[in-house]
Amino acid sequence: MGVAKQPLLEVAELEAGYGDLRILRGVSLAVGRGERVLVFGPNGSGKSTLLKAISGILRPSAGSVRLAGSDVAGRPAHRIVRSGLSYVPQTGNIFPDLTVEENLEVGAATARRGYRERRDAAMDLFPTLAERRRQVAGTLSGGERQLVALGRALMLDPGVLLLDEPAAALSAAMAEQVFDHVLTVNRERGVAILLVEQNVLKALEIVQRGYLLETGTVRLAGPVGELRASEAVRGAYLGSSPDGPPTTP
Amino acid sequence: MDVLFQTLVYGFATGGVIAVAAVGLTLSFGVTGFINFGYGELLTVAAYTTYVLTEAGLGLLPAAAAGTAITSAVAVGVARTCYQPLASRGPLPLLITSIGVAFVLQNLVRIGFGGEPRGFPAPTWTPWQLGGVFIPKLQTVIFLVAGVCMLGVHLLLRHTLLGRTMRAAASNEDLARLSGLDTRRIVLVTWVASSLIAGLGGVLLGASQGDITPSVGFEFLLLVFAAALLGGIGQPYGAMLGALLIGLGVEFGAAYVSANYNYALAFGVIVLVLLARPGGLFGRGGGNAVPSEGGTP
Numbered sequence: 001m002g003v004a005k006q007p008l009l010e011v012a013e014l015e016a017g018y019g020d021l022r023i024l025r026g027v028s029l030a031v032g033r034g035e036r037v038l039v040f041g042p043n044g045s046g047k048s049t050l051l052k053a054i055s056g057i058l059r060p061s062a063g064s065v066r067l068a069g070s071d072v073a074g075r076p077a078h079r080i081v082r083s084g085l086s087y088v089p090q091t092g093n094i095f096p097d098l099t100v101e102e103n104l105e106v107g108a109a110t111a112r113r114g115y116r117e118r119r120d121a122a123m124d125l126f127p128t129l130a131e132r133r134r135q136v137a138g139t140l141s142g143g144e145r146q147l148v149a150l151g152r153a154l155m156l157d158p159g160v161l162l163l164d165e166p167a168a169a170l171s172a173a174m175a176e177q178v179f180d181h182v183l184t185v186n187r188e189r190g191v192a193i194l195l196v197e198q199n200v201l202k203a204l205e206i207v208q209r210g211y212l213l214e215t216g217t218v219r220l221a222g223p224v225g226e227l228r229a230s231e232a233v234r235g236a237y238l239g240s241s242p243d244g245p246p247t248t249p
Numbered sequence: 250m251d252v253l254f255q256t257l258v259y260g261f262a263t264g265g266v267i268a269v270a271a272v273g274l275t276l277s278f279g280v281t282g283f284i285n286f287g288y289g290e291l292l293t294v295a296a297y298t299t300y301v302l303t304e305a306g307l308g309l310l311p312a313a314a315a316g317t318a319i320t321s322a323v324a325v326g327v328a329r330t331c332y333q334p335l336a337s338r339g340p341l342p343l344l345i346t347s348i349g350v351a352f353v354l355q356n357l358v359r360i361g362f363g364g365e366p367r368g369f370p371a372p373t374w375t376p377w378q379l380g381g382v383f384i385p386k387l388q389t390v391i392f393l394v395a396g397v398c399m400l401g402v403h404l405l406l407r408h409t410l411l412g413r414t415m416r417a418a419a420s421n422e423d424l425a426r427l428s429g430l431d432t433r434r435i436v437l438v439t440w441v442a443s444s445l446i447a448g449l450g451g452v453l454l455g456a457s458q459g460d461i462t463p464s465v466g467f468e469f470l471l472l473v474f475a476a477a478l479l480g481g482i483g484q485p486y487g488a489m490l491g492a493l494l495i496g497l498g499v500e501f502g503a504a505y506v507s508a509n510y511n512y513a514l515a516f517g518v519i520v521l522v523l524l525a526r527p528g529g530l531f532g533r534g535g536g537n538a539v540p541s542e543g544g545t546p
């Protein structure tokens with residue numbers, strides 16, 4: 001046991017909301033080093049809110065967020081992301097007025113040393129970034145923007161990457177590519193992934209464990225095999241309910 | 250021919266002064282997200298402090314430098330006391346507060362110096378004469394100084410990390426925080442840069458107009474808004490081009506029609522741009538250069 005077994009990211013009893021509106025009602029989850037974990041659930045269940053609260057963009061009202069052992073809950077976002085956690089929001093995840101390379105440079109602005117190496121490594125990982133390095137990011141296609149967003153998020157050398165529906169609004173083929181890229185980041189960099197995704201069928205193919213979030217609480221958690229076997233998941237998310245037609249979440 | 254050429258030079262000078270002011274305004278708008286109606290008074294404060302310091306015996310250049318620094322200190326003080334406490338309330342309370350700030354500053358100057366015009370200590374240079382054509386030297390220098398300022402802003406924004414982080418914070422503030430940037434610090438730095446530019450703008454404005462009054466900056470602000478709108482508000486490069494067009498328009502209007510129509514021209518431009526291209530001539534079509542969430546220094 002001991003420190004080595006401690007998860008990289010450990011969220012406990014996290015509560016957060018908007019003004020008087022409580023959204024997260026005590027969410028607990030963990031992501032180990034190099035692990036790939038899915039958070040899924042119906043629209044409005046609080047998945048995006050969860051990622052915002054973990055990253056500090058939204059200040060949690062209770063609970064803890066342990067990053068490599070130390071509680072970062074309540075710290076400002078710019079400090080949290082400097083301690084090894086990167087977050088790619090679903091929307092607004094690039095600097096549209098900046099070039100591709102400037103997006104990467106700003107991503108690394110607080111860690112200048114080794115920037116060039118990290119930039120080159122990101123461009124090796126995603127050659128599109130090199131081809132488009134001087135193009136203004138706002139003029140890129142949806143898929144290319146996701147690569148810029150991923151590249152920027154890698155600039156601080158995170159141990160864990162939070163991704164909010166990176167394939168939403170992309171064509172099936174582009175979505176497939178983005179999932180491949182996420183896998184590449186995980187396998188080649190050892191970066192742990194906490195993925196929020198609506199396409200559960202597809203997402204379960206690339207993660208190891210998952211959490212089902214409903215109305216701000218974890219309804220179900222387990223490894224992929226267990227989730228696939230669960231009635232609740234099959235009925236609502238995998239479209240193979242034994243008792244009736246699939247319901248859209 | 251002579252009038253045409255001189256008008257051109259005056260137009261470039263006026264355009265240069267507008268450009269300096271518009272770029273400073275645009276810079277702070279980009280990161281704070283509110284339209285600062287108190288910006289014109291920063292020009293006034295700079296012009297008057299420069300005037301006072303030269304009266305006290307300082308040379309024009311040291312007086313202008315000190316005046317610009319004092320202007321920046323005033324701007325930071327105003328931001329700390331008036332704008333920061335309202336930061337979380339969105340752009341509208343800030344905008345209205347800035348109108349109040351404008352009137353307070355303007356009237357403080359009026360209390361101190363009265364409403365009658367004061368002669369700005371601009372150098373009295375004789376024009377250059379080039380083959381029968383007179384080139385106004387002061388106006389040429391004003392345009393060149395404005396050009397150097399624009400170049401400086403360009404180098405800052407495009408070629409320094411600080412400038413890129415400023416643009417990033419203006420482009421997407423939340424993502425800037427998620428990239429590890431302390432956006433409150435960036436907003437403060439931008440505010441200082443913007444007010445230093447306002448200070449220079451005030452000095453150039455005083456020099457180009459010759460006389461200053463307590464409302465000199467406030468009245469000029471209308472031309473600055475017109476330029477910023479024309480260029481697509483929040484976009485420094487658009488503001489530069491918009492400023493040159495407005496400056497030329499003002500001077501040609503004054504030379505060939507009547508100086509009394511300056512503001513009609515500016516208002517006309519504002520209305521036309523808002524009707525036809527809300528994003529500005531050089532802005533992106535829809536004109537959504539405004540950051541979603543406002544911050545203040």
Ligand SMILES: Nc1ncnc2c1ncn2[C@@H]1O[C@H](COP(=O)(O)OP(=O)(O)O)[C@@H](O)[C@H]1O
Binds near residue numbers: 041045046047049050
């Ligand atoms: N900025 C906000 N202000 C107020 N309510 C919000 C805000 N963002 C999200 N919500 C509400 O919080 C709930 C959870 O939203 P969200 O976390 O985005 O859900 P999900 O990502 O699971 O679809 C929804 O009811 C949504 O309407």
Ligand SMILES: [Mg+2]
Binds near residue numbers: 047048049090
């Ligand atoms: Mg969401």
